[in-house]
Amino acid sequence: MSNSLIFDIKRYAINDGPGIRLTIFFKGCPLNCKWCHNPESISPQTQKMYAKQKCIGAQACIDVCPENALSLTPDSIITDWNLCTVCGKCAEACPTKAIEMSGQQMDIDQLIKTIESESLFFDQSGGGVTFSGGEPLMHYKTLLQLLDECGKRHIHRVVDTSLFSRSEIVKQVAEKTELFLVDLKHMNDEKHKKYTGVSNQLILENIRLLSDINSDFWIRIPLIDGVNADEENIKKSAEFLSKLNWQSKLVNLLPYHDIGRNKHLKLGSSYNGDGMKEPAQQIIERSIRIFSDFGIQAIVGG
């Protein structure tokens, strides 16, 4: 039975597909989007997160650290990353959960049990389970088993993915998935590389693949003024999507905001939101109109 690194499980998820859902977040992502709201999802390793405002200076973490990697300053607890082995003892000792480990190894049994505990909500709402991340396709071996187990239980399956993955994997997953939520970040390859660290060619190819094999999907676009919300990019996106054989013809526009900032602080990483702005209402409305002109329904939110 294989294990996977999970960084969060969200119950009563209402923005990750139809109905009331349970969303499982896998840790690890091949992309590194500048605006990422869940920066702890990127690394495929367990990470330590520290929330300064929760810290009461109890120093239990310092006492238990086997590497003496922690020290107290008047302002906060500081980690010497050269010494820290991310063993997690400090998080266990912390009385306020100011230190928490992001990423927990979970096996399929545990995950299925958690999913099943919400089945009544799925039944009542036409919901189900959503596998998200990070990038769930990075964990495709576990993912395929989970999809099988959910299929046996008649649980509706959604995979929320960047589709930055080998096409054979996408095909295998598609056989066991009712609906994909696919991120479309930029049509321009150079910009895609600049903002996410990877090319969009594989992604676009895989979207066409889903279309070819009649696998349904919703497109999600993080709408960021200064990055991808310009008329040209939205038009290109709509044009591309309009040519596909696509059942839902639905786009979720996710207007950018910078709540990710706080999580970057907790990880001790830097966040550069320069040039990224919340889209104004008229930009959102324009985008909706453009999609509509191409016969695609765009709505705000997932």
Next chain:
Amino acid sequence: MNTKQSIVAPQRAANTEGNYYNVKSERSNPGMNDRIQRLRQLSVETEPSLSIERALIETEFYKENYGKYSIPVLRALNYLEICKKKTIYLGEGELIVGERGPKPKAVPTFPELTCHSVEDLHVLNTRELQRYTISQEDIDTYEREVIPYWEGRTQRERIFNHVPEEWKAAYEAGLFTEFMEQRAPGHTTLDGKIYKMGLNDFKARIAEEIDRLDFMNDVEATDKLEQLKAMDISCDATILFAQRYAEMAEKLAQKESNEKRKAELLKIAEVCRWVPANAPRTFWEAIQMYWFVHLGTVTELNGWDAMNPGHFDQHLAPFYEKELADETLSREEAKELLSCFWIKVNNHPAPPKVGITARESGTYNDFTNINIGGVRANGLDGVNEVSYIMLEIIEDLHILQPGSSIHISSKTPDRFLKEGCKVIRQGHGYPSVFNPDIYIQELLRQGKSLKDAREGGCSGCIEVGAFGKEAYLLTGYLNVPKILEVTLNNGIDPVTGKKAGIASGDPRDFKSYEELYEAFVRQLNFVVDQKVRVSNYIDQMFAKYAPAPFLSVVIDDCISKGKDYYNGGPRYNTNYIQCTGLGTVTDSLSVLKHHVFEKKTFSMEKILDAVSKDFNGEEILRQTIINNTPFFGNDDPYADNIALGVYADLLKAIDGKPNTKGEQFYLNMLSTTCHVYFGKVMGATPNGRLAGKSISDGTSPSHGADTHGPSAVVKSLTKLDHTMSGGTLLNLRFLPSLLKRDQDIAKLSQLIRSYFALGGHHVQFNIVDTATLYAAQQNPEDYKDLLVRMAGYSDYFNDMNADLQQEVIDRTENESF
């Protein structure tokens, strides 16, 4: 975020009561015509006042007549005297008429039950919140005419003269409250009979029963005769009251120059000549019929929960449908008449308490709760067009009273649920949502017939009853966490240092969790026994000294039994004890079990010491507890099983205890605002709650303890078998920004359906955001329309005291929404 609040500037209550005309005009009410706008404005802007008229008439009457009649007849004649002499009010533009006091929002006193002192009256006139104005002249008159006569004669004094020391100790420690020391037992709701029978028909039935009395073989025959005579007199009194309105309307019509109004006044006169003497023929008469009956019952006595029309939409539907088909009534006219009724209820604030500390419960709400939707007696869906009109009125009027609830069975159409959710989204705090599929089972378990159970529903906050056929008396709240506190102090109340329970052992000597829990259960049984003993005594006091003959007329089977509502006359007679603080007690027990006995994180000595110091200097320990203990409301079997155990032992202690009517006590899980008072009489608790802070409400998780979202809360709660209770209560708060779209409404309705499919009894929603609440504390005058729902009732945020405001803010935010 800084949670410190500024002192809220003194507010004149009426100014804070929902006058939102200028504040949020964009939200104003397309459905309200000019008449309704004016009546509503008058209702919300009139300051509640005390009227001494009833007390004066009654005192005069008692001086003259006490001892001349049997008690029931005396009570009926007293009611008749009030109906004869009281000032009546018919306001400009009114269509539905009748006030309990001499004018809107004038509240009478009931000195026969409990007599306000001069000091009480001064406090009521001057306190910041829930103020009732009274003139110095009236206070002087009260001091001279009313107070001297009632001294030593009130029901409250009778009760307190006879209670045992153990009860007093537990009561004063705040282990429980006693409902019936301030007001008459109530929680009464009507069924459909008054729409088919007029009071003359009831009088005929009373006469038949009198003819049937068997004085040779029935030792109670004379008592029954007196009771039936009293019922007959009370019917005459109510008819007389209506006739006075008819006359007044006719007189006003003569003077009226506006032809349209003149016609309305003549119509009012016609309606008041016909009902309540006769069964209503029209939609208008049906509403007026109910309103006269309502006024009669709240004038005769001041039962808790005022009075409720029950399934009002179902009762009105036949009239509405017929007249709509005949084209004698339009939808707009029906809505206008119903709106007039809604405003009438709002004109009737709750009678204020005596010995006022304003701590125990402070609200103008008198808890009339309109049940909308649900099922019919034949089991079919009860939703009809009147149900939808009522939802529109709730959204348009946006007033404190009456409360409203939607009843969602598996047969209820989604359209109705979604329309209800859209009103919930407005953030008025209502309607609350009930599950008939479960409460019908609750009523069946209590022995009601299937038909009576289906005609039942919820009144007041969340308590169930068989409408029109049951006296279901709430006797008082039980402070379950306080019972644990007393257990942890071997029978002593640590707040006062006085003995409040039994010596159940020094917890430091307990070797196991089971030993501790067993001590808690012994303490629980002791406290419940005290409570039951005195409640039964008080019941008898009401049966003897304060019967309610008019109420008895409209509740089956008082007439056929010849017995009073308070004396076993109703078909069903239930006593409830309302248990509060399940979350707090569960989490506290979980801390002791998990950390002291299992993980040995710290010793009993250590936690008891920390609790006694209110966790001063023990913040690390407190944080360890808060962040590292399984708490109720997270679908965690460890904590949920403790809650199940406590629930089972509450049932064992309460369920089946005999009452004075040959029936029994049941429990329900209700707190209203009492969890705030209960928190104030408690020190810190082992779950990390600090001294004085409110305990958890109803069956909701402790504030902030539920960290896994609403579906986990729902899973935890539905592990309890709600059908064993007479009602449970769940508060969930949602941010308004997350209920914007139709699909959000759909998901809210699916959450409700899920909770109900799992067996939940009730859920209510606060749709507000924290920032708004903080802003409202800083600038109360800008947020006058902010109505929040708390623990079974709605109130204006600005009308709440600082503790209640903080409580609203502290509730867990469901961030995923």
